[in-house]
Amino acid sequence: MYRDSNQVMDTYYSWRYKLALGGCALALVVVILGAFTRLADAGLGCPDWPGCYGHLTWPDETHEIQAANAAFPNTPVDNSKTWPEMVHRYFAGTLLLLVASLLYLSWRRPKQRTFKHTHYLMGLIILQAAFGMWTVTLKLWPQVVTAHLLGGMATLSMLWLLVERMRHGENSSLNKKYHTLHKLLPLAILTALVITVQIALGGWTSSNYAALACPDFPTCHGQWLPQADFRAGFNIFQQIGPNYLGGALESDARTAIHLSHRIGALLVTLMVVSLAYLTWREGSRSWAIVLIALIALQVSLGIANVVMFLPLPIAVAHNAGAALLLLGILTFCYRIYSSKTTEISGNIYKANYELNKPKLTGNM
Structure with missing residues (x-):
């Protein structure tokens, strides 16, 4: 039974x-x-x-x-x-x-x-x-x-x-190898949040048809600081009713959106590379390599989108790359967090056991 x-x-x-x-x-x-x-x-x-x-x-x-x-x-x-x-x-x-x-x-x-x-x-x-x-x-x-x-x-x-x-679960022995990475959890969570914001910026860039607002790289219209209208570009109160196929914003507004996405990409790259470096120093070289590979792929696809004028296969791959990067950092965060809670649970169990275990006496 x-x-x-x-x-x-x-x-x-x-x-x-x-x-x-x-x-x-x-x-x-x-x-x-x-x-x-x-x-x-x-x-x-x-x-x-x-x-x-x-x-x-x-x-x-x-x-x-x-x-x-x-x-x-x-x-x-x-x-x-x-x-x-x-x-x-x-x-x-x-x-x-x-x-x-x-x-x-x-x-x-x-x-x-x-x-x-x-x-x-x-x-x-x-x-x-x-x-x-x-x-x-x-x-x-x-x-x-x-x-x-x-x-x-x-x-x-x-x-x-x-x-x-x-x-894996909270009590999996597989999580033990992440114990040395506990101190990196705050940075990993912050990196995940920044990646999420960057994905939102990517969605805003795509939905406003601003992906080709800057047709060159690394400059934009041959300038490092081109004319841009950030107020119009990030107006979240656009009118409901018009057909937004092809976008409705002026060129300067789209430039502002595109520049923001590039700046976000730079910030994400710096954070992921820093996290990978610290992870490598803590001995988890496989995770460091995974993080570097994911960010390198995503940055390469983003640059290719600009210099090749947004070919459909590469643009779609850039979206898939964003999803994989997000899943990678979330997996990293979850496994560290899970190993941390496992360790805490184990310590609580040991403490309770020490307090409640039967007292051994010489009369036995």
């Missing part, structure tokens, strides 16, 4: 772990598809939601296209833009169903320590679906597009942290 119970629990955790890992991979695909849709100017490829010109997929037959054009005369069908939008939606919908499955499994074991984590994840992905709808209905309003990007990164991050919690 006891053995059968253990087998059931092993099967249960195995299914949850596989679902979480699959969800993480799917979330990364959704992030990449979202970047492709945005960068291919296909964000309004379907003017309605959740369908596309009233179809479950998209109109591709001649009579379907004619009917769609009649129903939406201001947005004629362009099949080079309809399919990216709908493929992105269907992958996102599949991810929602997968997270719902994780939620169902968590209800069957409400005392497990990832119970709340799964519920927060479900709430986040429902909010993401709403942002996806608003992206279309508000016609690519930059605030919503940027929030949708951040929500996608947050969903991916929460799924990955769920995988980490299930794989």
Whole structure:
């Protein structure tokens, strides 16, 4: 009976772990598809939601296209833009169903320590679906597009942290090797926060079509300090209603956004390199190499975007690189934090044991 119970629990955790890992991979695909849709100017490829010109997929037959054009005369069908939008939606919908499955499994074991984590994840992905709808209905309003990007990164991050919690746990012996890195945790957390802000700046750059506002590198229009309008560039109260496809800001405002993203990239690079150096000094050379490789890849892709005038494959890869960099630093932070809590728990257990253990006397 006891053995059968253990087998059931092993099967249960195995299914949850596989679902979480699959969800993480799917979330990364959704992030990449979202970047492709945005960068291919296909964000309004379907003017309605959740369908596309009233179809479950998209109109591709001649009579379907004619009917769609009649129903939406201001947005004629362009099949080079309809399919990216709908493929992105269907992958996102599949991810929602997968997270719902994780939620169902968590209800069957409400005392497990990832119970709340799964519920927060479900709430986040429902909010993401709403942002996806608003992206279309508000016609690519930059605030919503940027929030949708951040929500996608947050969903991916929460799924990955769920995988980490299930794989290692607070009492895993694997965490012992991170004990020497405890003093680097504040810097690692600060680096993760700065990377998150930089991703938001990247989303703001993309949603305002400012990626090519500076067509040269390392200068901008041949100057180190070109004319830029930061007030207009970071006006978060842009009017709701206009179609923001292609952007609505003046050149100086876009330049300000682009420059801010470059400055953010420099700050992130300095912080990641510093963290990698300190990690190397503490003896964790594998993590130092991983951090350097991730930041080097991301910086290289960012520079290539400018000097090659934003080729679609490289621009999409730059978004994927941002996701991988974020996951890398979050993994680093979580494993250090987890090893720290394990050590604290162990010390508390030892202290309680010393206080409560039976007193040995000579009468024994």
